[in-house]
Amino acid sequence: QVQLVESGGGLVQPGGSLRLSCAASGSIFSRYAMGWSRQAPGKQRESVATITSSGNTNYADSVKGRFTISRDNAKNTMYLQMNSLKPEDTAVYYCYVALGAGITYWGQGTQVTVSS
Numbered sequence: 001q002v003q004l005v006e007s008g009g010g011l012v013q014p015g016g017s018l019r020l021s022c023a024a025s026g027s028i029f030s031r032y033a034m035g036w037s038r039q040a041p042g043k044q045r046e047s048v049a050t051i052t053s054s055g056n057t058n059y060a061d062s063v064k065g066r067f068t069i070s071r072d073n074a075k076n077t078m079y080l081q082m083n084s085l086k087p088e089d090t091a092v093y094y095c096y097v098a099l100g101a102g103i104t105y106w107g108q109g110t111q112v113t114v115s116s
Contacts, residue, residue: 002026002105004095009110012085016114020080022095022107030073033098036080038091038112048093049080063089085114 008020020036035050049069050058057069068081078095092109099105 002097002099004097004105004107006093006095006107006110009093009112011113011115013116014085014087014114016085017081017083018085018112020082020093020095020110020112022078022080024076024078024097026076029076029097032100034071034078034096035098036069036078036093036095038089038093039109040088040091043091045094051078082112085112087114090114 003025005023006020008018010018012018031053033050033052036048037045038048039045046060048060048063049067051069051071055071059067066082066084069079071078080093082089090113092111094109095107097105
């Protein structure tokens with residue numbers, strides 16, 4: 001059973017920064033693609049960033065140039081560095097790992113609020 005635990009969310013002013021972490025249990029972490037999604041109130045969950053097992057990354061247009069996804073396979077941890085935050089980035093952020101064959105594990109989510 002894979003368990004993912006996010007941390008690092010909170011309240012930040014517009015223009016500020018936060019770094020989210022996603023700690024994964026189990027040794028399979030390094031073999032699979034992972035990513036971050038977010039869900040704002042009243043909106044559908046949307047993909048924010050993904051990273052493959054080899055480190056290739058992809059970003060939603062809305063966060064390109066502001067967010068950076070990375071992973072440390074030795075620590076079984078994935079990160080999302082968020083800079084130049086905007087009020088529209090306010091959402092619950094979820095990390096996930098995609099094992100293939102339609103199997104995806106999700107974390108419990110961490111709240112990010114961007115407000116003055």
